[in-house]
Amino acid sequence: MPEGHTLHRLAGSQQRDFAGGAVEVSSPQGRFAAEAELLDGHVFREAWAYGKHLFHDYGPVGTVHIHLGLYGSFTAHGKPVTDPVGKVRMRLVGESCWTDLRGPIRCELVTTAEAAEIVAGLGPDPLRDDADPDRAWNRITRSRTALASLLLDQTVLAGVGNVYRAEVLFRHGVPPLLPGNAVEPETWRALWADLVGLMGEGVRSGRIDTVRAEHAPEATGRAPRRDRHGGEVYVYRRAGAPCLVCATPVEHRRLANRHLYWCPRCQAG
DNA sequence: GATCTATGTAGAT
DNA sequence: TCTACCTAGATCG
Numbered sequence: 001m002p003e004g005h006t007l008h009r010l011a012g013s014q015q016r017d018f019a020g021g022a023v024e025v026s027s028p029q030g031r032f033a034a035e036a037e038l039l040d041g042h043v044f045r046e047a048w049a050y051g052k053h054l055f056h057d058y059g060p061v062g063t064v065h066i067h068l069g070l071y072g073s074f075t076a077h078g079k080p081v082t083d084p085v086g087k088v089r090m091r092l093v094g095e096s097c098w099t100d101l102r103g104p105i106r107c108e109l110v111t112t113a114e115a116a117e118i119v120a121g122l123g124p125d126p127l128r129d130d131a132d133p134d135r136a137w138n139r140i141t142r143s144r145t146a147l148a149s150l151l152l153d154q155t156v157l158a159g160v161g162n163v164y165r166a167e168v169l170f171r172h173g174v175p176p177l178l179p180g181n182a183v184e185p186e187t188w189r190a191l192w193a194d195l196v197g198l199m200g201e202g203v204r205s206g207r208i209d210t211v212r213a214e215h216a217p218e219a220t221g222r223a224p225r226r227d228r229h230g231g232e233v234y235v236y237r238r239a240g241a242p243c244l245v246c247a248t249p250v251e252h253r254r255l256a257n258r259h260l261y262w263c264p265r266c267q268a269g
Numbered sequence: 270g271a272t273c274t275a276t277g278t279a280g281a282t
Numbered sequence: 283t284c285t286a287c288c289t290a291g292a293t294c295g
Binding site: 270273274277279281282 | 283284285286287288289290291292293294295
């Protein structure tokens with residue numbers, strides 16, 4: 001379940017579980033076997049995330065660069081270690097914990113410099129203290145592309161995925177197809193600030209919850225609706241269902257091969 | 270058991 | 283704009 005909050009959450013838990021100790025690294029599936037052999041037994045220095053990218057720093061031995069893609073996932077366990085189930089690309093075994101990685105779009109050993117290059121190609125990440133929202137704004141305000149597309153462009157903004165994009169646009173009443181160069185600076189400031197808050201909450205909870213207290217099931221009496229992604233949302237994957245605010249059916253279309261959801265009334269602009 | 274879907278990205282057309 | 287791809291779980295029959 002990979003938007004930026006997932007990767008930052010993983011970096012945090014893996015830092016707690018493995019940092020500072022030697023780890024056993026293996027690739028039961030075999031597709032990371034040569035790299036795992038190089039890393040096996042070395043000290044896991046640090047886990048860190050930038051956008052949807054996760055990095056395991058092994059110092060001079062190298063850095064593992066992981067991108068989960070659409071369906072990559074980690075499972076975390078306490079010892080004892082059990083036999084691999086399914087296609088385990090990478091297994092890490094530490095002092096008391098172990099974790100399995102399955103289905104990543106990327107799992108590769110890179111140098112520190114290469115890791116830095118990957119990060120240099122990404123836009124600011126709302127989950128990082130060092131993020132500069134003006135870098136994203138400079139791209140957005142010069143572009144005729146729909147804001148909904150710009151929000152998913154990782155070179156503009158790093159870490160935002162399909163759920164956060166739909167939800168943050170809804171929360172600010174912004175039409176998703178509004179061209180970047182038609183976005184008001186104060187709108188951008190509000191969107192950024194909201195992403196910082198929402199995604200930070202996502203890191204803490206492990207879910208994407210975007211519904212404000214006044215529209216929450218407890219306040220309105222409607223049945224809670226947890227999406228498969230685990231959280232309570234306004235429009236994501238609610239095509240045809242009544243908008244939680246105005247009851248207008250939620251719209252849906254494909255945009256650049258991704259599902260886009262919005263309320264045509266609340267986000268009329 | 271077969272088929273479909275998914276919070277993503279890269280590369281071809 | 284389209285297609286391929288990494289994998290598992292949900293859904294269909």
